[in-house]
C-alpha cells in the first residue's frame with residue numbers, strides 16, 4: 001500500500017494515572033479494507049478505540065484521518081470528519097421503522113452518524129434511496145417496515161452498522177460486532193462486514209479468531225498496551241510471538 005491510510009496512529013501513548021494503557025502504538029488502516037484488532041483481555045483494544053474516537057486524550061503520538069491530524073480534535077468533530085463508531089442498540093429509534101432509521105442516518109440526523117460538513121444533506125427522497133440500497137446489503141429488506149425495536153438482536157446490530165454506513169463515513173469502527181450472537185447472526189454479520197470492505201473502511205475489535213481470520217485484510221495483534229504484530233491473517237496466525245500470546249488458542 002502506497003496510498004495515504006484512511007486512518008493512522010503513530011506512536012500513540014495513553015495513561016490512566018500512572019498505568020500505561022497504550023505504549024507507542026502505530027496503526028495503518030487502509031481505505032476499502034477490513035482491519036481487525038485482536039489481543040487478550042486488557043491488551044488495550046478498547047483504549048485504542050477510545051483514543052481514536054477522542055474519548056481519551058493520548059499522552060503522546062499522533063492520529064490522522066485521511067491524512068488530516070485529528071489528535072486534538074473533539075470527539076463530535078471527529079464524527080463529522082468521517083469517523084463513525086457503531087454503538088449498542090440503544091442508539092436506534094425503537095418506535096420508527098427500519099427504513100426510517102436508515103433514512104435519518106443518511107440525512108445525518110443522528111449524533112453518532114453525522115454527515116461531514118462538505119457533504120450536501122440529502123433530501124428526503126435521496127435519503128430513502130440510500131436507505132433502500134442499504135436494506136438489501138444488510139439483509140433487512142424483509143423487515144424494512146417493522147419498528148426497529150421489534151427486530152431480533154442480530155438484526156438490530158446489523159441495522160446499527162447500516163446506520164453508520166448511511167452517513168458515508170471515511171472509517172467505521174465496530175466494537176465486538178458479533179458479541180452475544182448465535183451462529184446464524186454471526187454468519188450474517190460477518191457476511192456484512194466482508195461485503196462492507198469492498199467500498200468502506202472497517203476497523204473492528206473481535207475476540208473470535210475464526211471470524212478474524214476469515215474476513216480481515218489486515219490484523220493488528222495487541223498485548224499489554226503494545227502492538228505485537230500487524231499483517232495479513234496468515235502471517236499473523238503463523239507468528240511465533242502471537243502463538244505464544246494466545247497459548248495455542250488459535
Ligand code: ATP
Pocket residue numbers: 016019021039040041042043044045046047048
Ligand atoms: P478486553 O478484551 O477485556 O475488553 P481490552 O484489550 O479492550 O480488554 P482495555 O479495556 O483497553 O483492554 O484495558 C487495558 C488496560 O487498561 C486494562 O488493564 C484495564 O484494566 C486498564 N483500564 C481501562 N480503563 C481504565 C481506566 N479508566 N482507568 C484505569 N485503568 C483502566
